[in-house]
Amino acid sequence: MTDPCPGPLSPTAPRLRAPPGACDTHMHVFGPFDKYPLAENRSYTCPPSTAEDYEALQRTLGIDRCVVVHGSANGARLDVTTDALARWGDKARGVGVVDAGVTEDRIAEMDRAGYRAVRLTTFLRGGLTFDHLESIAERIAPFGWHVQVFTSHASEMAEIAPRLARLPIDVVVDHIGHARPGDGLDHPGFRALCDLVRDGRCWVKLSAAYRLSEESVPWADCTPYARALIELRPDRMLWATDWPHVMVRNYPMPQTADTLDWALEWGIDEKTLKTILVDNPTALFWKG
Secondary structure, three states: OOOEOOOOOOOOOOOOOOOOOOEEEEEOOEOOOOOOOOOOOOOOEOOOEOHHHHHHHHHHHOOOEEEEEOOHHHOOOOHHHHHHHHHHHHHEEEEEOOOOOOOHHHHHHHHHHOEEEEEEEOOOOOOEOHHHHHHHHHHHHHHOOEEEEEOOOHHHHHHHHHHHHOOOOOEEEOHHHHOOOOOOOOOHHHHHHHHHHHHOOEEEEEOOHHHHOOOOOOOOOOHHHHHHHHHHOHHHEEEOOOEOOOOOOOOOOOOHHHHHHHHHHOOOOHHHHHHHHHHHHHHHHOOO
């Protein structure tokens, strides 16, 4: 059993008006736990944050679509995510967790349900680590899927980047590659991430600045990372809320609207904002 973490704040309206078709590319659904129990082997214990709760958030933020990333606290049991995908239909796509022996038939079943990627991480318990990166990539490549990676720290990005560059599929990197303000733009991990982005097969989620920043909203010390990546390849950037903001214990719970309003700090025009919030998610998750 893990220590409990708080749930999200009640949603408030953002200052930024999202363009039609905007997509939150990283959120999770948990509970109700009598139907979707949390896994025994998990890194955190969160309160329920249901599909209905997220719909209320979407209405407040003005977000039309989402990508449901299967939360590690749910373990390898995908029913909570699969049911959310069925509920939202073509307005949602999924990122799943699989075991090392996943079969082609299982991947095909997940594909029909709306999944488009597999998540691997060394940061959380629940799912596969990077030891299985190449084998999973080979198995999902025929379906046009990508791998989503959540590194533990920026240095790990430097270590894993050569392997990511050799994969036969696209890669999505969670939460700015875990680049922290103290690391600096010249950190080998961030430089490695930029090289991957420049080559065109890597996408980055401009998300979870509240986890990385040493400052309060608007997380100005994280903004240079976002600006550098956007300047490099705006067509490979994604935006996400990271709702319901699990594992917030030693820093303030963010107001989810602030994750959207962070885009106001990036210094981009409306065309680029649409590229990041609408066009890029469409190209990656709704292709084909």
